[in-house]
Amino acid sequence: MKTTFQKEDNNLVMYFEGRLDTAAAPKTDQEMKVLYDCDGHDIVLDCTKLDYISSSGLRLFLSLLKVAKPKRSHVYITGLSDDLRQVFAMTGFTNLFEFK
Amino acid sequence: MRFFNILNKSVATRTTILVLILVTVLVLVGGMWQVQHVRGIISEETHRQANRSMDGAIRMMDNRISNVETAVNTAAAYADIYATQESRASEMLERLIAFNEDIAAITLMYKENYFPQHGRYFAPTITRDPVSGKLEMDEIGGPENDFCYLETDSNWIYTNLLDRGYWCLPYMDSISTKRAMVSYSVPLHDANGQTYAVLCADVDLRWVQKIVEDAKPYQYSKVMVLSRDSQYVCHPNQEWIQSINAICYARQTKDSDFIDITSRMLRWEKGKDTITKGFLHQSSMVEDSDAASVFYFAPIERVQWSVCFSIPENKIMEGPNQLRSNMLFLLGTLLIAIAIVLNVVIRAQLRPMKMLEESAEDVAKGNFLTKLPEIKTHDEIRHLRDSFEQMQFSLAKYVDELKATTAQKASIVSELKVASDIQMSMLPKTYPPFPERDDIDIFGQLKPAKAVGGDLFDFFIRDEKLMFCIGDVSGKGVPASLVMAVTRALFRSISAHEASPDRIVSSINGAMSENNDSSMFVTLFVGVLDLPTGRLRYANAGHDAPLIIGSEICHLPVDANLPVGIMPDWKYTVQETNIVPQTIIFLYTDGLTEAENIDHNLFGEQRILDIAKTVQRTPRELIDQMTEAVHKYVGEAEQSDDLTMLAIQYTKKQLDVRFQRSITLPNDVNEVPRLAEFVDSVCEAMDFDMGTTMKLNLAIEEAVVNVMNYAYPAGTKGDVNIEAQANDVRLKFVITDSGVPFDPTAKKEVDTTLSAEERSIGGLGIHLVRQIMDSINYERVGGTNVLTLRKKL
Numbered sequence: 001m002k003t004t005f006q007k008e009d010n011n012l013v014m015y016f017e018g019r020l021d022t023a024a025a026p027k028t029d030q031e032m033k034v035l036y037d038c039d040g041h042d043i044v045l046d047c048t049k050l051d052y053i054s055s056s057g058l059r060l061f062l063s064l065l066k067v068a069k070p071k072r073s074h075v076y077i078t079g080l081s082d083d084l085r086q087v088f089a090m091t092g093f094t095n096l097f098e099f100k
Numbered sequence: 101m102r103f104f105n106i107l108n109k110s111v112a113t114r115t116t117i118l119v120l121i122l123v124t125v126l127v128l129v130g131g132m133w134q135v136q137h138v139r140g141i142i143s144e145e146t147h148r149q150a151n152r153s154m155d156g157a158i159r160m161m162d163n164r165i166s167n168v169e170t171a172v173n174t175a176a177a178y179a180d181i182y183a184t185q186e187s188r189a190s191e192m193l194e195r196l197i198a199f200n201e202d203i204a205a206i207t208l209m210y211k212e213n214y215f216p217q218h219g220r221y222f223a224p225t226i227t228r229d230p231v232s233g234k235l236e237m238d239e240i241g242g243p244e245n246d247f248c249y250l251e252t253d254s255n256w257i258y259t260n261l262l263d264r265g266y267w268c269l270p271y272m273d274s275i276s277t278k279r280a281m282v283s284y285s286v287p288l289h290d291a292n293g294q295t296y297a298v299l300c301a302d303v304d305l306r307w308v309q310k311i312v313e314d315a316k317p318y319q320y321s322k323v324m325v326l327s328r329d330s331q332y333v334c335h336p337n338q339e340w341i342q343s344i345n346a347i348c349y350a351r352q353t354k355d356s357d358f359i360d361i362t363s364r365m366l367r368w369e370k371g372k373d374t375i376t377k378g379f380l381h382q383s384s385m386v387e388d389s390d391a392a393s394v395f396y397f398a399p400i401e402r403v404q405w406s407v408c409f410s411i412p413e414n415k416i417m418e419g420p421n422q423l424r425s426n427m428l429f430l431l432g433t434l435l436i437a438i439a440i441v442l443n444v445v446i447r448a449q450l451r452p453m454k455m456l457e458e459s460a461e462d463v464a465k466g467n468f469l470t471k472l473p474e475i476k477t478h479d480e481i482r483h484l485r486d487s488f489e490q491m492q493f494s495l496a497k498y499v500d501e502l503k504a505t506t507a508q509k510a511s512i513v514s515e516l517k518v519a520s521d522i523q524m525s526m527l528p529k530t531y532p533p534f535p536e537r538d539d540i541d542i543f544g545q546l547k548p549a550k551a552v553g554g555d556l557f558d559f560f561i562r563d564e565k566l567m568f569c570i571g572d573v574s575g576k577g578v579p580a581s582l583v584m585a586v587t588r589a590l591f592r593s594i595s596a597h598e599a600s601p602d603r604i605v606s607s608i609n610g611a612m613s614e615n616n617d618s619s620m621f622v623t624l625f626v627g628v629l630d631l632p633t634g635r636l637r638y639a640n641a642g643h644d645a646p647l648i649i650g651s652e653i654c655h656l657p658v659d660a661n662l663p664v665g666i667m668p669d670w671k672y673t674v675q676e677t678n679i680v681p682q683t684i685i686f687l688y689t690d691g692l693t694e695a696e697n698i699d700h701n702l703f704g705e706q707r708i709l710d711i712a713k714t715v716q717r718t719p720r721e722l723i724d725q726m727t728e729a730v731h732k733y734v735g736e737a738e739q740s741d742d743l744t745m746l747a748i749q750y751t752k753k754q755l756d757v758r759f760q761r762s763i764t765l766p767n768d769v770n771e772v773p774r775l776a777e778f779v780d781s782v783c784e785a786m787d788f789d790m791g792t793t794m795k796l797n798l799a800i801e802e803a804v805v806n807v808m809n810y811a812y813p814a815g816t817k818g819d820v821n822i823e824a825q826a827n828d829v830r831l832k833f834v835i836t837d838s839g840v841p842f843d844p845t846a847k848k849e850v851d852t853t854l855s856a857e858e859r860s861i862g863g864l865g866i867h868l869v870r871q872i873m874d875s876i877n878y879e880r881v882g883g884t885n886v887l888t889l890r891k892k893l
Binding site for chain 1: 772776791794856864
């Protein structure tokens with residue numbers, strides 16, 4: 001799993017690439033911590049190159065959301081493949097995040 | 101009997117008849133008594149009168165006769181002055197007869213040859229003509245008239261014999277007219293005391309008849325006079341006078357009464373006798389031969405006669421009889437009058453009753469508000485009417501209450517119906533319940549004894565396990581049905597996340613014992629059949645052991661645990677057995693074993709076994725046959741308890757394994773990529789597409805990571821084995837580990853509708869597994885957790 005962090009416009013953008021499974025989750029968790037500092041910014045999670053996500057990964061996204069929401073930061077997810085979209089749908093995450 | 105019917109039908113008639121009877125009895129009794137009294141008085145009076153008359157008559161006759169006797173005696177005293185001289189004798193005679201009207205003829209009979217010039221016998225006589233009254237002289241001495249001297253019973257002879265005055269027997273004067281006569285003669289004595297002549301006076305007896313006729317006490321009396329020689333001196337039948345011998349005649353007739361009276365009269369007795377008709381007819385003394393008569397008789401001693409009066413009784417009693425007739429007539433009139441008056445009056449008095457009767461009939465038809473008639477009096481009828489009115493109001497009130505109660509009852513019945521429908525809907529209704537499955541066939545049936553019952557059964561499949569239960573609440577009806585509903589709800593909610601029968605039963609027990617105010621309990625059998633393997637785990641709480649119907653038929657061995665709801669901390673035991681495919685598990689409640697027929701005999705276990713032996717097909721057929729058998733057995737008797745049966749047939753067909761591959765990993769999440777490789781290879785072998793492969797990867801990863809995290813406590817090392825197996829219809833992954841018992845299926849479902857703030861971090865894994873896989877199944881076998889994930893192909 002490889003993550004890339006960028007600031008674009010006023011957004012904090014993170015690119016995910018590869019498989020976000022349970023083994024990769026701890027490391028990714030660390031890397032995502034930079035997004036927690038999102039006061040006044042929106043967050044964009046780019047999943048174009050995300051091949052796979054399991055519950056550990058979903059948990060990370062949820063944790064981020066729980067932090068961002070009180071800070072009035074939107075969390076956008078982009079580039080989600082149909083298969084992964086289904087996974088989000090199965091877990092009800094499609095209601096939690098905004099998709100672009 | 102008809103008479104009594106008439107009596108019973110009318111108060112007026114009955115009262116009238118009673119009064120009539122009473123009056124009749126009183127009047128008759130009183131009247132009779134009085135009439136008798138009067139008869140007695142009359143009788144006595146008659147008796148007195150008769151006696152008086154008798155005495156009077158006798159005295160009168162005696163007077164007349166004694167007059168003659170005295171005259172002749174007196175003449176005899178002076179006779180020697182006249183009679184001794186021939187010329188002066190007739191002068192004496194003339195004076196004697198002239199002065200005595202009663203003397204019909206006077207004769208002086210000289211003894212023979214007293215006056216020789218007149219021949220041997222000289223008897224001058226003077227006769228009074230009965231018609232003209234002229235006196236005629238005659239001489240009846242002489243040879244041709246010597247009868248006076250010579251007849252044996254002549255005066256001459258007797259007077260000479262007796263030497264004193266002598267009344268002879270009455271005789272008929274045959275010389276001139278036929279007259280009854282009697283003669284009195286007295287001897288004349290000369291200076292020497294020798295009888296030289298007899299002075300004889302004849303007396304016409306017609307006056308006797310007249311006297312006694314006049315002297316009779318009553319007009320209708322009859323009189324007879326009997327002389328000493330049993331000849332009648334006078335008699336109502338003129339022909340009998342001086343013609344028949346009374347006593348001989350009496351003896352001829354052989355009538356004892358006739359003979360008796362005649363004898364007594366001849367004996368100169370005084371007396372009275374009441375004689376019946378026989379004698380009367382014979383004696384010609386009465387005209388009406390049917391009536392009795394009273395006979396009074398007494399002697400006239402001077403002439404030795406006996407006088408007899410007869411008085412017909414019916415004449416005596418004419419007065420009282422008339423009185424009796426009058427009284428009877430009056431009684432009759434009185435009775436008729438009473439009958440009419442009473443009848444009319446009573447009927448009139450009872451007319452209000454008739455009105456009341458009509459009103460009552462109207463009320464009886466259902467018109468409770470009919471107005472009863474007004475009754476002006478304050479008597480019994482009025483009271484009856486008032487009571488009836490009260491009854492009418494009460495009746496109307498009761499009918500209204502009854503209507504309300506009936507409506508209430510109807511609503512209760514309809515509510516019970518609804519409750520029954522609700523209860524029935526709690527049971528699994530559709531059969532077959534799992535048509536898409538080929539490993540299980542189930543049929544269940546519940547017939548409550550009342551509208552709602554206390555038996556329950558339930559089953560559902562979760563994670564490839566059939567969770568089923570059957571139970572019996574203590575009691576019947578609404579209370580039992582409420583407990584039944586609670587028990588079922590508990591079973592469902594607890595076994596949604598608990599697969600161990602003993603824990604399921606314990607939880608139910610705990611929950612029920614807590615709020616058990618009514619001390620109701622439930623016998624319960626909970627079973628969990630692992631459908632892939634046929635492994636049956638079960639816990640029994642006081643329920644009847646189910647039948648296992650396979651190649652053999654036997655009861656499932658069950659531990660004797662307490663029914664649920666009694667002791668909150670009872671430790672329930674779990675038991676296990678293996679069910680071979682095609683076996684039927686047959687569960688039932690005691691409504692089956694204890695089904696009663698009219699003789700109160702029970703259906704019993706043996707019959708169940710017998711039927712189970714004969715039926716070897718489907719659960720539905722088994723239960724239908726059992727039901728039919730019970731119905732036949734019970735017959736007319738009422739269903740005594742709820743009848744519940746559940747039959748579960750394990751029909752799993754073992755399919756051939758097409759593909760098999762496995763991998764063992766240590767419990768380290770970093771091994772996940774290796775797991776992914778494994779899954780990819782399996783999917784490739786199965787020719788799955790990318791999407792399916794990814795999903796499978798996800799499911800397997802989640803399941804395995806769960807096991808790694810929870811089956812092995814932190815820090816421990818252990819292995820997790822993943823085996824993939826496919827047959828014609830499905831692909832399964834079996835994840836085994838030898839960690840602590842950990843059942844991922846026992847976790848509560850995640851609520852995916854919560855908001856971000858509300859969502860919990862955990863629980864996603866299993867949720868995804870469930871979403872992706874067709875079934876998830878957990879078993880603890882020996883010391884290993886076995887988690888099976890299946891996907892249909």
